[in-house]
Amino acid sequence: MRLEEEIEKVMSTTRMPVSIVDEVKLFSYACLGVVQRIAASSINGFNALFSVDDGLRAQFYLERGIQHTKRARYGQAIPLLERVVQGLPDNEQALFHLGYCYLKTERTKEGIAMLEMAVREQGSSSRVASILGMAYIQVKEYQKAVLLLQQAVRKAPTNFNLHYRLGLALDHLGEYDAAIAAFQEALKIRPDETKVYQSIGFILDQQGKRDEAVVFFKKTSELNEGYQES
Numbered sequence: 001m002r003l004e005e006e007i008e009k010v011m012s013t014t015r016m017p018v019s020i021v022d023e024v025k026l027f028s029y030a031c032l033g034v035v036q037r038i039a040a041s042s043i044n045g046f047n048a049l050f051s052v053d054d055g056l057r058a059q060f061y062l063e064r065g066i067q068h069t070k071r072a073r074y075g076q077a078i079p080l081l082e083r084v085v086q087g088l089p090d091n092e093q094a095l096f097h098l099g100y101c102y103l104k105t106e107r108t109k110e111g112i113a114m115l116e117m118a119v120r121e122q123g124s125s126s127r128v129a130s131i132l133g134m135a136y137i138q139v140k141e142y143q144k145a146v147l148l149l150q151q152a153v154r155k156a157p158t159n160f161n162l163h164y165r166l167g168l169a170l171d172h173l174g175e176y177d178a179a180i181a182a183f184q185e186a187l188k189i190r191p192d193e194t195k196v197y198q199s200i201g202f203i204l205d206q207q208g209k210r211d212e213a214v215v216f217f218k219k220t221s222e223l224n225e226g227y228q229e230s
Contacts (some may be wrong), residue, residue, distance in 0.1 A: 030033075045110035058087050066097055074101040085114075092122040096131075103135055111135060125149060126156040133165045137172065160189040164196060176203045194223045 062082040068077035081098035088094060095118035102111030115132040122128075130153035136145035149166040156162060167182035183200050187193065201216035 013216045031203075035060070054087060058084050059223050062094055063090070068092065069097045069101055075089070077101045078105070079129045089117075090121045092118050092125070095121065096125075096128055099128075103111065103131070108139060109137065119148070126152060126159050126162060130159070130161045130165065133162070133169065137165065137169055140171045140172070157185075158189055160193070161187050164193075164199075165191065166187075167196075167199060169198065171203060176207055178196055179203055192223055194220050197223070 001074055062084045063079035065077045065084065068074070068080065078101050079099065081094050081101065084091060084094040085098055090203070095114055099111045099114030100120065102114060104111075111133050112132065112225070115128055115135065118125075118128050119132065124132075128141065129148050133145045133149045133152070136148065149169060153159065153162045153166060163186035165183050167179045167186060170179035170182055172177075180200055180203055183203075184194050184212045186196050190196070197216045199219045201213045201220065204210075204213035204216065
């Protein structure tokens with residue numbers, strides 16, 4: 001199946017229209033581009049210049065979609081980003097942000113599919129791998145999460161979230177020693193992260209190593225108390 005067809009299949013559910021506000025802002029965006037181009041062209045070419053071409057529209061929708069995403073306005077971002085992905089199916093930014101918005105609006109299957117496309121098109125960047133890895137964990141696809149995150153940490157060994165989420169996936173698979181090793185790598189990056197000490201404590205407790213587990217639970221408690229006092 002061609003990438004464009006696969007994207008259309010993923011986005012074939014109820015599609016929200018682009019809002020009139022964004023269309024008006026696109027008009028203003030286009031006008032700015034026209035003014036800039038007129039400065040370097042003859043006034044006789046005005047009609048040719050004053051057109052919202054596909055490239056300009058896609059760039060505007062991408063910028064607006066990312067702005068909405070960063071402000072947690074996922075419902076507003078989705079129709080804009082869908083338009084971009086339809087026209088630019090290999091654009092990593094559009095694929096990532098649309099996938100993220102789908103996940104945030106509980107369209108998990110579509111979100112995972114979009115992020116998987118981003119991986120196939122551009123490779124597993126840290127941010128794509130981190131979000132997709134967590135999505136795999138949420139839908140209990142632990143082996144997929146491990147394979148993706150292991151590849152990602154080799155490329156970005158100082159990324160806390162990648163190590164931490166790898167530890168979670170390995171824990172769910174019952175690979176406790178490997179999970180602890182991943183959590184320990186995460187602690188090297190953020191040595192005061194309480195959730196990591198707690199995760200290691202739970203694993204040690206499951207292994208029957210209660211004395212060792214107590215050390216990590218105690219550290220978790222101490223850090224929590226320190227945060228409350230500060």
